[in-house]
Amino acid sequence: MKYDFDEYVDRSGGDGIKWERADAVFGGDDLIPLWVADMDFRGPQPVVDALKRRAEQGIYGxxxxxxxxxxxxxxxxxxxxxxxxxxxxxxxxxxxxxxxxxxxxxxxxxxxxxxxxxxxxxxxxxxxxxxxxxxxxxxxxxxxxxxxxxxxxxxxxxxxxxxxxxxxxxxxxxxxxxxxxxxxxxxxxxxxxxxxxxxxxxxxxxxxxxxxxxxxxxxxxxxxxxxxxxxxxxxxxxxxxxxxxxxxxxxxxxxxxxxxxxxxxxxxxxxxxxxxxxxxxxxxEGDEWLDQCLAYIRANIDYARSFLAEHVPEIMPADPEGTYLLWLDCRGLGLGAEELKKFMIREAKVALNEGISFGEEGTGFMRMNTACRRATLEEALRRIAGAVRARRA
Ligand SMILES: Cc1ncc(COP(=O)(O)O)c(C=O)c1O
Structure with missing residues (x-):
């Protein structure tokens, strides 16, 4: 089966931390959440079907x-x-x-x-x-x-x-x-x-x-x-x-x-x-879904890397061999850790994990979760590029 990872899935429902809690946790407003390490994609269809069948029994002992x-x-x-x-x-x-x-x-x-x-x-x-x-x-x-x-x-x-x-x-x-x-x-x-x-x-x-x-x-x-x-x-x-x-x-x-x-x-x-x-x-039964998912995420990573190289050379992304996490070297922006955090929240309006939370070696870095729809990633990168342009001016 062919999966559509561009499909919009409404994650609101009150319990998904990544989307529902981003504004509250980061103290921002209408942030694009690229933080918590989960994906914005529906899982493999056989899993969804198996869970539905199991739920139908009505006994969860x-x-x-x-x-x-x-x-x-x-x-x-x-x-x-x-x-x-x-x-x-x-x-x-x-x-x-x-x-x-x-x-x-x-x-x-x-x-x-x-x-x-x-x-x-x-x-x-x-x-x-x-x-x-x-x-x-x-x-x-x-x-x-x-x-x-x-x-x-x-x-x-x-x-x-x-x-x-x-x-x-x-x-x-x-x-x-x-x-x-x-x-x-x-x-x-x-x-x-x-x-x-x-x-x-x-x-x-x-x-x-x-x-x-x-x-x-x-x-x-x-x-x-x-x-x-x-x-x-x-x-x-x-x-x-x-x-x-x-x-x-x-x-x-x-x-x-x-x-x-x-x-x-x-x-x-x-x-x-x-x-x-x-x-x-x-x-x-999840191999097919995973293979397609990995291809989609890799394309997202490639897109983000070339977008940043062209529009925001101050931010240098790693080239991950695995994971959907993109480690961004933001030191070219010349901001301290606290300033960088505020910049991403208040000016770029994106929720990323602060590099310093991974140890002091992460100072000046940010972690971006790319397991999202391409449209979400494009909007987040556009926001970052716009905020950097405004700063340059
Ligand atoms: C390296 C690593 N270990 C563990 C976890 C979390 O594991 P769990 O939710 O199973 O406790 C994560 C989640 O992001 C992770 O990246």
Whole structure:
């Protein structure tokens, strides 16, 4: 079936954060919301149909996870990522963030150190700091519009700090890198040398543009599998974050049992009835939708990049290898962090995520969500260009 991603879908209804809450959260008026990381598109039709059928039953009682769900996930990982897993490796969590918290609490003690690579998804800072652990930061290196891992710094920081845990973001939010096999292997070797456990947040794994390929960290080698927790979910892939379903792949039995205990102790192990139906349907019948969706988003990204190059050269976008997030280097506008935020809200009237919220390395940057109709993106870019023109004058 051919999907129409230009279709206008009215998201009003009171409960969609991205559109309904933008003005209130940003303190603006009639903002175009390109912030929260969900899409403005309807999901795959088989998912919508399956949910309708399930809803029709009218009974939404306590729910378990049938074999068919495990099979759908295993099939997906093998088909899309060439990763053959044992279904026993799959654990559950209502979201990736609760899973990160479970890992922090299970695999480290208060006062232990945990390493992250800013600029990075803001909750990575919080799950460490709010649980009494110490943050160790090995910032990504930015050169010529591209982010790289500073391996010497990474190795030094791990050695000096004795960090017990490393939280990796792959593909990386916000910079859009899809780490290559050789980059991942180098990280893995350093972690193995220092006995560090890897929690690999791969929630954006399915949103990768050719010729890049996502490599699940635990698929690198047996050694990697023995010390890695891989966090995955259908939420970003199929636009179903509101269903609160994540799954966590842990090949090592001892790590898996400890993780599961934390999830059960936190009463996070039960499932949302609609999440089971939607996930199973998406992972068995969602390929066609996803392929078309990725092509649409990639075209949006290309459009935004060429628009900015032509009309707003002060803003330099990254060229993402994955994710629908466009990381904008706005330092050419010459504004401080607070001024930049106000400029986007008051003058351009767009709601973007502030770069500084991803760590101080994000100062002067903004994150734009391109998973929207082309018409919405065009209007947002026109507004930004108009506001910059007015400033220049
Ligand atoms: C890297 C990353 N991890 C986790 C999440 C959120 O996960 P969840 O909603 O499953 O807790 C996001 C959402 O944007 C994300 O970008």
């Amino acid at each position: 306590y729910t378990w996870r049938p074999d068919s769900l495990f099979e759908a996930i295993c099939g997906w990982l093998e088909r899309r990522h060439r990763w053959k897993i044992d279904k026993e490796w799959i654990c559950w969590s209502p979201g990736v963030i609760p899973a990160l918290i479970a890992c922090v609490e299970t695999f480290t003690q208060p006062g232990d150190r945990i390493l992250i690579q800013p600029p990075v998804y803001p909750p990575f800072f919080k799950v460490v700091k709010e649980h009494g652990r110490e943050l160790v930061q090995s910032p990504l290196r930015y050169a010529n519009g591209r982010y790289e891992i500073d391996f010497d710094d990474f190795a030094d920081k791990l050695k000096q700090s004795g960090a017990k845990l490393f939280i990796l973001c792959n593909p990386h939010n916000p910079v859009g890198r899809v780490w290559t096999r050789s980059e991942l292997e180098r990280l893995e070797a350093i972690c193995a040398e220092h006995g560090t456990i890897i929690v690999s947040d791969e929630i954006h794994a399915d949103l990768v543009y050719e010729p890049n390929r996502h490599i699940p960290f635990a698929a690198l080698s047996e050694r990697a599998a023995s010390r890695t927790v891989v966090c995955l979910a259908p939420s970003k892939t199929f636009n179903m974050a509101g269903l609160q379903a994540a799954y966590i792949v842990i090949p090592d039995k001892a790590l898996r049992e400890s993780f599961n205990k934390a999830i059960v102790d936190a009463h996070h192990s039960s499932s949302n009835v609609f999440a089971v139906t939607a996930s199973r349907s998406a992972y068995s």
